[in-house]
Amino acid sequence: MRQSEAPTAPRLLDRKLLFVTGKGGVGKTAVSAALALLAASQGKRTLVCELDAKGDLASSFECGPTRFEPRLVAPNLWAMSMDTEASLRQYLALQLKLPRGQYVAPLARMLDFVASAAPGVREIVTVGKLCWEVRERHYDMVVVDGVASGHIIGQLAAPQAVNRLVRVGPVRNQTGWVLDILSDRSTTGVLAVATPEEMPVMETMELVDRLAQETTVGLAGVIVNRVLPELFGTREEEAFDALSEPAVAGSLSEALGGTVTPLLEAARLMVRTRRSRAAHVERLRDFLGPSVPLLYVPYLFLRSYGLRATHQVSAAIAAELES
Template sequence: MRELLARPLLVVTGKGGVGKSTVAAALGLAAARRGLRAVSRALAGSGAPSTFVERSVADGLSHISIDPESALEEYLRDQLPRGVAEVIGGSRTFSYLAAATPGLRELLTIGKVWELAQPDRRTPGAAPYDVVVLDAPATGHGVAILGAPRTFAEAARVGPVARQGRTIHEMLSDPARTGIVAVTTPEEMPVNEALELPARLEEAVGRGLSAVVVNGMLPRRFTGPEVERLQAAGPSTPVHAALADAARARSQRGECE
């Protein structure tokens, strides 16, 4: 855990429904309890307010929810004169830009995450964080977000988009600066998706995973001889419950081996 939290950026992904948001929150809390200044960052859903307000959720831990439209507005304000930025940053204009430029939403999303993880943030008056935890989307979209900077850098080749794409990609592809955590449950489909993730990351980002979290794993309460003694004890509700628990724990480990 200490080695994982030494990275300024942690990205948590996995199949939908496996508890990755819970793991992301736990990592943020773990960082805060170690005296680090941390922020957990989630992607705003459809209809969520467009805001970059960072609110405190615990001592040393803040939370921020950002949508791509807000990320575009901030980026344009930073790069263009105010009037031009306001015109281009209109919601309808953004929809046209996003439709005409596949991957733009993903690039803007990870660009804001990268900004949060910088020691010298471009947001006026913003203090740096020790650890930024991204609660990324499910595996497929999560990989697309991580691969967007490299894609845009290779497509643009020169100019500010190419430069920023390369800069962001350098951080994401560096295991010492960015940790990528896969979350799964001990079930066939989530485990298979987690097993496929390293190859997808290698193709999109040029690197693999930093850690895997198996969520919902039952503890192994009984040894083999203890299970045999329970089976020989005769039928009863407590014995039946204990044997069922042992069988489920054994089945879960079988899925992960």
């Protein structure tokens, strides 16, 4: 946590409900899995929930497919996938006291209806389920591997929309406590993930604005994922340039018994790519200001993704939170 931050701002892992979002392809699932693993390793009973059923969460933990019923994937850590139909069934049984099983046929039709027509209902069933887990204190922390930044506003604003559209009835009554949990900044927050590239950074800035304007949910922080390493300081870069001079590179090649040109080329590629990306990170940092926690997760040079990568991202986040 930064010095400049207001003392009242809750620490990232002290929140009970975190929605992880970002543009497609920035590593939302990897960050969600890592964050949940970190919380669990600190002794919190943690639930991590994948909202789109792509199965990436299961591969982050190298476990079998996740389902609506949470499964233990690590000590203190349960993983599940959202299933609107199962969620609605649970909602009907628990919240509206409808007996289980009796309405399966109309439910299937109901769901078509929910999915395709009624604005906000699919969202409220999803968000409602997550808030319910928080309200019932089944877990100390719920991490949501959320929908992309383009969709999350609609999801988080759904309770308000439903409140506006549905004037009476049990759903309206339900939205009250859901809104309370979502709006409480010490309980709930959005964690935006970006990579240091133009579009992910732009989408993040847009998300931050819309979150403030259209929802009651607070921004818990921003993670910049896949940050490339800085190979050289300024003086070292001068040395690198000198090494690249044909005469020097030539004698280096001779000493190693083969050309070093591709090695120098690869270093140049890294330096230039990092530099062009740094501009985007800087823009993001200026935009967010000092009050929003901004964490950096390095690019992982790994042979494959899986539990090992999840542990490494988790360690990187832990180090950032301590600094």
